[in-house]
Amino acid sequence: MNEGTTMNLYELTIHEAHRLLQEKRISAVELTRSVLGRIEAVEGRVDAYLTIAAEKALEQAVAADKLIEAGDSRPLTGIPLAVKDVICTRGLRTTCASKILANFVPPYDATVSEKLQKAGAIFLGKVNMDEFAMGSSTENSGFKPTRNPWNPDYVPGGSSGGAAAAVAADMCLGSLGSDTGGSIRQPASHCGVVGLKPTYGRVSRYGLVAYASSLDQIGPITKDVTDCALLMNAIAGHDSKDSTSVPREVPDYSRNLKNGLDDIIVGLPREYHDSGGLDPDVARAVDNAKAVLKDLGARFTDVSLPHTPYAVAAYYVIAPAEASSNLARYDGVRFGVRDKSSGSLQEMFRRTRSGGFGAEVKRRIILGTYALSAGYYDAYYGKASQVRTLIMEDFQKAFETCHVLLSPVAPTPAFKIGENTDDPLTMYLSDIFTIPANLAGIPGMSIPCGFSSKGLPIGLQLMARHFDEDTLFKVGYNFEQASDFHDKKPML
Amino acid sequence: MKISKEEVLHVANLAHLEFDEAEIDRFSEQVGKILEYVDALNQVDTTGIQPTSHAIFLTNAFREDVPKAHLDRQVGLANAPEQEDGCFLTPRVIG
Numbered sequence: 001m002n003e004g005t006t007m008n009l010y011e012l013t014i015h016e017a018h019r020l021l022q023e024k025r026i027s028a029v030e031l032t033r034s035v036l037g038r039i040e041a042v043e044g045r046v047d048a049y050l051t052i053a054a055e056k057a058l059e060q061a062v063a064a065d066k067l068i069e070a071g072d073s074r075p076l077t078g079i080p081l082a083v084k085d086v087i088c089t090r091g092l093r094t095t096c097a098s099k100i101l102a103n104f105v106p107p108y109d110a111t112v113s114e115k116l117q118k119a120g121a122i123f124l125g126k127v128n129m130d131e132f133a134m135g136s137s138t139e140n141s142g143f144k145p146t147r148n149p150w151n152p153d154y155v156p157g158g159s160s161g162g163a164a165a166a167v168a169a170d171m172c173l174g175s176l177g178s179d180t181g182g183s184i185r186q187p188a189s190h191c192g193v194v195g196l197k198p199t200y201g202r203v204s205r206y207g208l209v210a211y212a213s214s215l216d217q218i219g220p221i222t223k224d225v226t227d228c229a230l231l232m233n234a235i236a237g238h239d240s241k242d243s244t245s246v247p248r249e250v251p252d253y254s255r256n257l258k259n260g261l262d263d264i265i266v267g268l269p270r271e272y273h274d275s276g277g278l279d280p281d282v283a284r285a286v287d288n289a290k291a292v293l294k295d296l297g298a299r300f301t302d303v304s305l306p307h308t309p310y311a312v313a314a315y316y317v318i319a320p321a322e323a324s325s326n327l328a329r330y331d332g333v334r335f336g337v338r339d340k341s342s343g344s345l346q347e348m349f350r351r352t353r354s355g356g357f358g359a360e361v362k363r364r365i366i367l368g369t370y371a372l373s374a375g376y377y378d379a380y381y382g383k384a385s386q387v388r389t390l391i392m393e394d395f396q397k398a399f400e401t402c403h404v405l406l407s408p409v410a411p412t413p414a415f416k417i418g419e420n421t422d423d424p425l426t427m428y429l430s431d432i433f434t435i436p437a438n439l440a441g442i443p444g445m446s447i448p449c450g451f452s453s454k455g456l457p458i459g460l461q462l463m464a465r466h467f468d469e470d471t472l473f474k475v476g477y478n479f480e481q482a483s484d485f486h487d488k489k490p491m492l
Numbered sequence: 493m494k495i496s497k498e499e500v501l502h503v504a505n506l507a508h509l510e511f512d513e514a515e516i517d518r519f520s521e522q523v524g525k526i527l528e529y530v531d532a533l534n535q536v537d538t539t540g541i542q543p544t545s546h547a548i549f550l551t552n553a554f555r556e557d558v559p560k561a562h563l564d565r566q567v568g569l570a571n572a573p574e575q576e577d578g579c580f581l582t583p584r585v586i587g
Contacts, residue, residue: 105570107570107571108563199548200548201548240555244553246548307536310536312529313530313531314533316529316530317530317533328508332573333572334580335571337573340573340574342583343583344584345582345583346508348583350508350509351510353507353509354510362511363519363523365507366500366504366507366523367527369503370495370503370527380530383534384530384533385545386536386542386543386544387533387536387538388543389543390538392547424526425522428526441546441547466547466548
């Protein structure tokens with residue numbers, strides 16, 4: 001920067017960096033070099049990245065500087081981002097953190113990758129995750145666990161743990177994750193950053209490697225709410241390549257941020273707030289958030305989502321069922337790693353898949369195949385799909401009396417690495433507050449709202465009606481401006 | 493146990509997976525526990541409730557059937573573990 005300042009460029013938010021780039025006080029190359037330097041300095045302690053594309057990123061930065069020079073820049077031009085390794089990037093290795101895709105270089109871009117690059121954004125590399133997005137801690141990565149930047153003994157959450165950790169540790173200005181049962185919101189909460197799971201169908205899934213197709217959605221993980229809106233502006237919209245994307249106009253998500261909350265009614269779902277097992281630090285932070293929103297003029301009402309206790313059970317039938325079908329494509333024939341020791345085709349399939357998939361992926365394939373197998377389909381998949389209808393109706397009813405629902409993101413702050421790995425069911429139950437939004441297809445946002453006694457971040461979840469991301473951004477922004485949690489940085 | 497070792501083996505076979513003895517023991521125990529938990533769904537009365545497969549209601553998504561750019565054969569084959577004469581190569585299928 002030309003003017004005297006002590007701030008490192010890598011600490012900037014997207015909107016701050018955009019302003020400095022526009023004013024030509026910094027260049028995209030300087031900014032990218034600063035973030036790459038930061039990655040080099042702290043990656044050894046965080047392990048957020050699976051692939052770092054330094055050379056390519058600097059080429060993109062040179063191109064971005066030309067666009068800015070020509071006066072043709074947009075809000076993301078010259079902004080260095082990280083992309084979860086489940087989103088296809090043409091020519092840039094995409095592994096889903098699975099050994100079975102260790103060598104996969106996509107021949108095409110996901111629609112979101114294409115949109116971001118057309119907007120002039122820079123891709124620093126691909127970030128770690130639970131294998132095929134199955135997990136809540138990033139410990140299921142086939143390559144390495146990522147560490148929580150706030151304390152390296154703790155998990156960053158998951159499955160988008162690399163994306164959230166990279167944002168929290170200033171190893172990128174923002175990132176894209178994916179959320180099937182909380183995989184954007186929960187790691188955002190555990191790492192003290194902002195994460196949004198958009199409405200199902202709002203963002204194209206073309207080029208997002210499928211886990212559970214009726215639940216998966218791509219969304220931003222950012223340092224603040226303003227940045228989250230800017231990334232959504234770039235990635236949202238209908239795509240003829242994804243038949244589940246919705247043909248509906250995309251508003252400017254930045255337009256309402258600064259409007260007040262006088263017209264907002266916040267619903268408090270009884271089943272979420274009265275649930276046993278809520279960590280006292282989490283309860284305190286969420287209570288404090290309620291008080292802040294009340295001071296800002298929001299009104300409150302109690303609501304009931306009576307089928308909440310069945311959401312995790314429905315999810316762990318539906319998601320594995322869809323996964324068992326989606327993951328049938330990894331057979332060692334067209335792409336990925338093949339076991340070459342086998343004589344017959346069938347043997348090659350079995351050995352390739354058994355050697356390539358990790359334990360959690362196999363567990364979910366077994367569970368899903370069983371739930372869909374002859375004689376069990378109605379009892380499991382059919383029943384879970386009916387309960388899903390009831391969960392959706394709960395939300396419809398609740399939104400008759402309020403605009404947003406407020407809850408914790410997770411019952412506890414981040415747990416220690418290794419603490420829950422022996423017991424998959426305990427790990428699944430930690431998704432209780434985030435899973436319902438995926439089943440119902442509604443948008444949900446995680447915003448930093450406090451710290452535990454151990455200094456680990458705590459997130460607040462806001463959920464809204466289908467396609468009402470606008471209200472989440474407004475309430476989130478107002479809350480953020482009235483608090484200082486998002487300004488705090490981990491010591492690395 | 494909710495799921496026997498034989499059922500795990502049967503399902504593994506359907507899913508093209510193979511397990512050693514220790515894995516079969518572990519998976520039947522863990523998957524059994526999950527299935528016991530999932531049984532809670534039976535407490536819900538779903539008589540007459542329509543199942544939901546997608547949360548956003550969209551009917552058929554039609555578009556014009558117009559050919560667009562596609563991958564060149566070599567690009568499509570670039571990730572193939574083995575290839576020959578412009579085709580994916582697999583172990584012999586018919587003896």
